[in-house]
Structures are given as C-alpha cells and as structure tokens.
Amino acid sequence: MMAAEKKPHSQPALSWSSIPLDLAGLVLRLLPTYADRARFAAVCPQWRAAARRQQQQLPPPLPLLALPDGTFYSLPYTKPFRFPGCGFAGYQSACGNWLVFPRDDGCFLVDPFSRETVTLPALSSVRLRPPNAVAKWSEDGTVKYADPYTTWMHINTSEKLHISKLILCSPNLVAALVGIGYTSQILMCQPGALSWSVRAYDRCKRFEDMSFYQGKLYAVANDENLLVVNISQDQSTGDPQVSRIGQVIEGEPWYPVVFADNTIPCKKLYLVEGHGALLMVRRAIWCKVPGPGMRGKVVARESSFEVFEADFEHSRWVKVSTVGDDQVLFLGRRCSRSMSVSQYGLPGNRIFFLDDDEDNRIEYAYDEENTSFGVYSMRFRSIRSGAPNISWKRCAEMYLAAWLFPEDR
Template identity: 60%
Template sequence: MAEVAQRSGPPPSWSDIPWDLAGHVLRLLPACADRAHFAAVCPQWRAAARQLALPPPLPLVALPDGTFYSLPYGKPFRFPGFGCAGYKIAACGSWLVFPRDDGCFLVDPFAGATVELPALSRVRLRPPNAVAKYTTVEGAMGRLCHPYVTWMHLKDMDNVPMIRKLILCSPNLVAAFVGIGRTSQILVCQPGASSWSVRANDPCNIFEDMAFYQEKLYALSHYEDLTVMNIGQHPRTGDPQVSQIGKVIRSDRVVLPLDGICRKKLYLVESRGTLLMVRRKVYLREINDMILAGRSEFEVFEADFKHSQWVNVTALGDDQMLFLGRWCSRAVSASQNGMSGDLIFFLDDMQDVRNYTFEDTSVSVYNMRTSEVSSPLPMVWKHQMIPASWLFPWN
C-alpha cells in the first residue's frame, strides 16, 4: 500500500481565506456586533470588513448611560475609549449630540470623529434689524406676540431656547429645531462655524420631525403640514442659510387630543426615493391616577408633491423596514438582512406618558400586514433611559 504523501509546509491559516469567501460570511452577519467580532480576529479580516462592499448592518440602540444594544441581541456593550455617556440627543445617522456650555458638539462613536457646533447665543438674524413685536388686547393678561410667535419672541422669554431635534444633513449643513416647550424655529449652520442662521421674522411652529430629501430640507408640523426650505449661502461668509421657504402640503389638520384617549407622534422618513410621513397613535389608559401608554397603531402616508397631499399607503414592500425614533428614523432593506418587509421597529420614547410596563421598556415591532405589535427582541432597559436612539453605523 502506497504511503500517503505528507503535506509540505504549514497548514493554511484562517487569516488567508479568500476575500470573496470573507464577503459571503460578512453578508450573513447583519448585526453590527457580529461584524465587529469578525473584524477583531486578525488584520486581514479587519481589512476585509472595512473594504468589501457590504449591505448596511442593522442599527444599534444607544442609551444615554453610555451603553448600546446591537440588534437582535439583548446584551449591552460599550465602545472602548469613549463612554458615550451623557449624550443629549442623537443627530440622526451615526452621530450623538453632547452639551457643552452654551452649545454642543457631535461625536461619531464608530469613527471616533468629533464636530463642533456654534453656541446657541450666537445666532445671525435675517434680517439683522429684526425685533419682537407685541400688541395689547383689552382684557388680556400682558402683551401678545404680533402677528405670531417668531424667533425674536422666543429670545425675549424667560426660559432659554433648547435644541429639540438636530440632523447633520451633509458635511456642510446642520439643521435644528430650537425652541421653548413645543414651539420651535428652524436654525441652520455649518459644522465648525461661529454662528447659526435664522429667519427671525418667520412664524414658529410645533414641529414634529424633519428630513433632508433631494438636497432640500423638509419640516413636518404637528398639524401634518409639510414645509420645504431651499438652502443658500451667505454672500460674504458662505455659511448656509434658508433662502426660500414654503408649504408644499397643507393637511386637513387632523389633531388628536393631547389629554384624551390617545396621542400621536409623527415621523418623516425617506424610503426608496419617496418621502413618507408615519403617524403613530398611542392609546392611553389611567391606572391609580397615572396616565400610561398602551397599544400603538401606525399609518403610513407618501408625499404626493404633484397634488400637494398625503396619500395613504398600506404596505412598505417586501424589502423595506422602518426604524422610528424621536431623534432618528430610517428605512432599511429587509432582504439584505434576512428579514421580512412591512415591519416598523419603534422605540417607546414619547416624553409625556409613562410606559405601560412601569419600570422597563424595549424595542417593539409593528407588522403592517397583521396590525400586530410584538416585542421579540431580548433587550430591556429602565424607562428613565427614554432618550434612547437608533444609531446607523453606515452613515
């Protein structure tokens, strides 16, 4: 019997697997944590994870205590070298917003990048000579804003305007809702600039969400009106500023009662080249003199710009999922992550009602095909961590 030929040289190493095979493995790992573990094996695998063209991973859930969850796992983790604790809000995409004195700065925990933003005390008015106007009405207590509330009136109030929502639209444009209570105005700036820009005489609004869509900024009001803003440049500094503004959709102003049996939250999301408004209804119940959040229902509408209206859609499609949050919402491919479409993942992040579980909260999923809500993910955190946000590593 012939002797078996001895293999010459050392056995092949796992680090030498072909890149096409590495790409096949990575495409089977939709979780951000799994891809990070793959990249940590050796320099060759790390290079493959960074350089291969891969579908985006599933988003992370970030909590303000510095912990993160990687879907679909229920074990929290932290980023090495930067705790991420204490963020104020998320700036949509991969950025977290941290307060600093009178301003804030952005941090991308994936890239370790930081972006400085101007202080809210440094706002360039347009026009520069804008002033707050008031009128006195017989029988009214105090002065009334005339003809409506503007940025100049917000500045006159005792409370300090705060950032309600912020998005990094592009490397050269940041937009924010800044206001007091539910009333706010839209400010824009360039990262690293010395000041914000505001149209000081425009009416403030109860803005719910905004999105940067086809190189224009869109803002959605509580009354479901959609406003579009064209962004221009300051003639001397080149800093961004709102050059034109107008209503593109005037809704039928369906407003749910703030203290009735349900409340609503609106989201603005781009999905496959269309702009969607998602209306979430949260039904309330009273237990021991406390108002608690119960079941949620969702309706999805597409912006029909030609006819200036919202058109109801009953399905997202087999390949689309939505991830909704107060700070950040995105549409994600379902098939690339081995999941079903027509799913809406949402966070219980409404500020004015307590979660029905009293102490704990989590990620819930609404199925548009069955209208059922489930909580299949094994991640749970204390309800005090309500500013939880989605983070999308590929931005």
C-alpha cells in the same frame, strides 16, 4: 532489491487567514451587526483587509440602540455593551452615526465608531436675519402675549431652549429644530461655524420632524402640512441660511377627540425615506382618560400606525398599506431610517419604534416603570415587544433613547 518507499509530502496547515477575499465578502454580507463585522476584521490583517475591501459593497448593518447612560445594544443581540475607553454618556440627541452633546460653549457631535468629532455653535450664538430684529409683544390687561405670533425672538432667551432634531444634510450643511416644548424654529450652520442662522420673524411652528430627501430639506408640522426649506448662502460669510419655507402638501389632519370608552388618541409624526419615496408615519398613542367627574392621569396604552407617501405631482399624502416586504422602518424622535433586512433572513414590512418623548413634549403618563422598543407589523396590524430582555427605566433622562446607524461612517 526493492525500491525505497516514497514518503508522502506533508501538506501545509491551512489557516483561516487564507480564506479567499471573495468568500470573506460573502461571509461579511451575512453578518447583520456592526459588532459582528468589527470582530471579523479583528481576526487577522488579511480579514481586516477583506473587510475594508468589501465595505462599499456591503449592505448596511442593523442599527444600534443607544441609551443616554452610555449603554448600547447591537440588534438583534440583547446583551448590553459599552464602547471601550469612553462611555459616551449624556448625549442629548442622535443623528445617523453621530451622538450630540450640547454644551454652554458649543455643541459637539461624536462618532463612537471612529471617534471623529464635529463642532457646532452654541445655541446662544445665533445670527439674526434681519440683524436688528426684536421681539414684539402686546398686552391684554395683565396678560402679555406675542404679537402677531410667536417667533424666534420670543423664545430665544428661554432656559428650556434645546435641540429637538438635528440633521447633517451634507459636509457643509447642518439643520436643527430648536425650541421650547412644542414650539420650534429651523436653524442652520456649517460644521465648525461660530454661529447659527435664523429668520428671526418667521412664525414658530409645532414642527414634528425633518428629513433631507433628494437634495432638499423637508419638515412636517403637527397639522400634517409638508414644508420645503429653501436654502441660500449668506453673501458676506458664505454660510447657509433659510431663504424661504414653502408648503408643498396641505395635510388633512385629525385632532384628539375623547371617545365613549374614555380613550383619546395622541399623535406623533415622523418623516423617513423609504424605497426612494418620502414617507410620513402617523403614530396614534391611544390613551385612557379619567371618566366624567373623575380625577386622574391620562395614561398611554397601545399604539397604531398609518403610513403615507408624498405625492409631489398632485400635492397630497397617499396612504399606503405596506412599507415593503423586505423593509423595516426604525422610528425615533432623534433619527429614523428605512432599511432592507431580507439579506439577514429577517421579516420585513414592520416598524420598530421607541417611546422617546421629551419631558416638555408629553401629554400623557405611563403605568409601567420600564420601557423597551416595540415592533408593529404592517401586515397583521399588531404590536409586540421587540426584545423582552432589552429594557430601561422610563424616567426623564432615559426618554432620549435613539437609533444609531453605523453605516454612515
């Protein structure tokens, strides 16, 4: 009698949810965008747990491009999206992962990724140092002018007063450049505080940018002087305040000159940390001016870039020819960052930049109605459009495009 045939045991069906956590981590490291990582975590509880476990080891995702109408782009994708449940339209600035919404009764920072909110004081609530400070004026005939120079007391009542740059330096320290047009001053507060603090008689400067670098706050002015902002605590309230602003590097700036071909360079400066160094990026926007005896607008054309590293030991700026073969600088008036991109298979040594001027800080016009972000190659010294399919109208409310960095969560 023949033995009965043994039936093979059926193998259980494999599921994507059974992927080993280590392998899931390798997959996550190859996803360059916040949107991709969010989709990965939404597949199942196991993948969500893998994403949480790997969060601290993952390289930061590429930034989002935010527009004030509530539209976002998740680079390198070119399809616009909106966060579900809230459009986040109407922000006035951005800082890392925060969108900034000034209101008459205060300022609100919102993280669109976690929906966390931080409150800051209104610009009308500022604690003066000294508390009895007053504006000092002189007159020359019918002309009234600030004496001996413009201070916070000369600009604090202007209807055009606004935040041009805001940094969350730490959980207990917020710094802001606040002013009108090109003239601004540095204010400080704690999150949730009732007022800002300002040195009322310090001279307002044409500040271009600020950066919190290795535990210190730095600012660069249009003359390319690098300033360090020393911070202390108010003895009665414990609130942070500026104790002194000192110069650490004297700049060697150039100033606009009209060339024979009727072009003139207009300058923008950015401060950004890159490869552990503090960098100043000088952007020249080459503009066409009307010829002699002709009337017309100053029109912006192409841009060029120079990068300088702060040499603190010798108190000087040192020009560099590269930002790193694996690095990309994302430059914007509101927020700038340096990021490694080699793990995503993207070329480095490039600068991604925005045309994000403010109405009261612009010296030129544009021929084209639409704009996008541009990409400058440090290696080839050339510019191309970052993504032809990503564009927005170049009008007042849309100058405020900004990079948003979700890795700060």
